[in-house]
Amino acid sequence: MxxxxxxxxxxxxxxxxxxxxxxxxxxxxxxxxxxxxxxxxxxxxxxxxxxxxxxxxxxxxxxxxxxxxxxxxxxxxxxxxxxxxxxxxxxxxxxxxxxxxxxxxxxxxxxxxxxxxxxxxxxxxxxxxxxxxxxxxxxxxxxxxxxxxxxxxxxxxxxxxxxxxxxxxxxxxxxxxxxxxxxxxxxxxxxxxxxxxxxxxxxxHGGSALRTPALAVMAGVYVGTGTVFGAVDVATVAFADERGHKALASLVLASYAAGSCLAGLVFGLLRPKGSAAGRFLLGITLMAVSMIPPLLVGNLWFLAGALFLSGLTIAPTMVTALGLVERLVPRSQLTEGITWISTGLAVGVAAGASLAGRVVDAHGASAAFAVPASAAVVAVGVAVLGNRRLRPAPEREEPHGHGEDVGDANGWAGRDGEWDSREGVA
CATH class of the missing domain: 1.20.1250.20 (MFS general substrate transporter like domains)
Known part of the structure; x- marks a missing residue:
């Protein structure tokens, strides 16, 4: 290790x-x-x-x-x-x-x-x-x-x-x-x-953590992201079934997860630069771009490769999102804030599976990959429109203003001894 x-x-x-x-x-x-x-x-x-x-x-x-x-x-x-x-x-x-x-x-x-x-x-x-x-x-x-x-x-x-x-x-x-x-x-x-x-x-703080504007934006983005995941699962199974190899669908989807695993391990070794909100927007955008190749493939092996590459965008984006949530919501509501991300994903997965299933029935498996591609574009749109709301909770801001933008400079600044990368002190 x-x-x-x-x-x-x-x-x-x-x-x-x-x-x-x-x-x-x-x-x-x-x-x-x-x-x-x-x-x-x-x-x-x-x-x-x-x-x-x-x-x-x-x-x-x-x-x-x-x-x-x-x-x-x-x-x-x-x-x-x-x-x-x-x-x-x-x-x-x-x-x-x-x-x-x-x-x-x-x-x-x-x-x-x-x-x-x-x-x-x-x-x-x-x-x-x-x-x-x-x-x-x-x-x-x-x-x-x-x-x-x-x-x-x-x-x-x-x-x-x-x-x-x-x-x-x-x-x-x-x-x-x-x-x-x-x-x-x-x-x-x-x-x-x-x-x-x-x-x-x-x-x-009272009330739901979802009342925090920044968390509402994050949850909305992850409804779109969950739609990508649910639609990819259904479209992949149908794609394999149409080609007479339904049993291989699990291996193809495993390549999707393997890409995310690999990216997560590597990402954990890196020291991210730039603003956390900017990295999050970049990650969501790359996830959307990675949904283009599955629209173009014609066999299972190419689909497995395309989904592996797409999987490389998942873990870094999720890690950045959770780091943002850790800064965006009051500490007294942290567990609930993290759970809202999972809830957004779950709602999206259910919606994506349903939408992709309807498209498969009407137009075939290849056409169903348009569902995750479209959902990823919507997620990017929500992230772009809500980017200005991604501000830290007041209790996380530094009194001298270093915490004005989430993750300003190297992505982290805060009170109570939290790391300030511009001064190099804890």
Whole structure:
């Protein structure tokens, strides 16, 4: 492991909560696809399976920020354990309902309960921020590391979930996802020393973090970015199916994730220059440009190469976005702020999958790649129009004005001992 990555783990407890976060994040990529596979296996009704998956995504989009807001106010341990218990119970009830051939409405009730699944990625990133908030370079590397773990989760999760549902018994994929969540939450909440301090009502800024104009812009951009991801998944599967190699779609999509993994690892070793808002806009623009080659390819191997190159733009953009969020929202709302980024992505993924599916049915798989290309252009437009709003929260600004633009100079300036790259002091 290279030196910057060794450095982020120098603080006690960091390895333990990183492992806990990885385990607890597995349901993010396992539960939805596991429910789809389980329902289609047991009932043969893909329409029902898709409706349940969409309901899960919608429930998570609504509940995720609310859970994170409670975490900011009361602490991770007090909130995550009861919420996790409800989620695991809801998944267990769904499995029993499917096994007992219960009415369809019971499935939807259970799936809404499962939508309470807490964002373990946000919880872990909040811990990294609390530990390294005085060292922006280490925080940059930590966020890069977490982005790599996200890609690993999205590579391994569907393989585990679909494989278990088809090779063992239909309910095994969602069952394992719930087990991962329970174990991950217990592991994470057992580590009190690295838990960020809660901000009780008297210290809390009140209301939703989304009222922060800068965060609203970021969430809007990531609805567009999520649309890119969801549409690419559907269009790729359809593209492979049209050419008689549907099974190879997972390998093609793995190349997309592999590109992001590689870029995330390298990006974590670099010391970014320029303003963070400028780097974010550049990243979103490059992501849009990278959606042009998939429109032009004619076979799976060229598509895999095109998506690998596109994947190289993902992790650096995500890392920069999370660094921006860490500066844009009040510290008392940090977990909720990070969760809104994930929520924007989730909403976009659902929309992108739906739109791409309609285009595939009407015009074929190749035409469906116009959906992610168009969504990426919209994301760029939102980022450009909202760029002036990307200002730090008042508490993060320096009184002498160094914090006026997010990441001015080398991207970081702030109070409380945070790094000021122009003066070279901490």
């Amino acid at each position: 290279s030196s910057p990555y060794r450095a982020i783990f120098a603080a006690p407890g960091t390895r333990a909560f990183a492992v806990a976060g990885l385990v607890g994040r597995m349901p993010l990529s396992m539960l939805g696809i596991g429910i789809v596979t389980m329902i289609s296996q047991v009932t043969g009704r893909y329409g029902l399976a898709g409706a349940l998956s969409a309901t899960l995504a919608l429930a998570a989009a609504v509940c995720g920020p609310l859970v994170s807001r409670l975490v900011d106010r009361y602490g991770q341990r007090r909130v995550l354990r009861p919420v996790c218990a409800v989620t695991v119970a809801a998944v267990a009830a769904l499995l029993v309902a499917v096994r007992e051939d219960a009415p369809d409405w019971t499935y939807f009730v259970c799936v809404v309960g499962a939508g309470l699944t807490p964002s373990l990625g946000a919880m872990v990133r909040a811990r990294w921020s609390a530990i390294h908030h005085g060292s922006p370079e280490l925080l940059h590397t930590a966020f890069s590391f977490e982005s790599v773990l996200d890609e690993i989760v999205f590579i391994l999760g569907p393989i585990l979930s679909i494989g278990l549902c088809t090779a063992w018994f239909a309910e095994s994929g969602p069952l394992l996802a719930a087990a991962f969540l329970g174990v991950g939450v217990l592991m994470l909440t057992a580590q009190r020393a690295t838990e960020p301090a809660p901000h009780p009502r008297g210290q809390h």
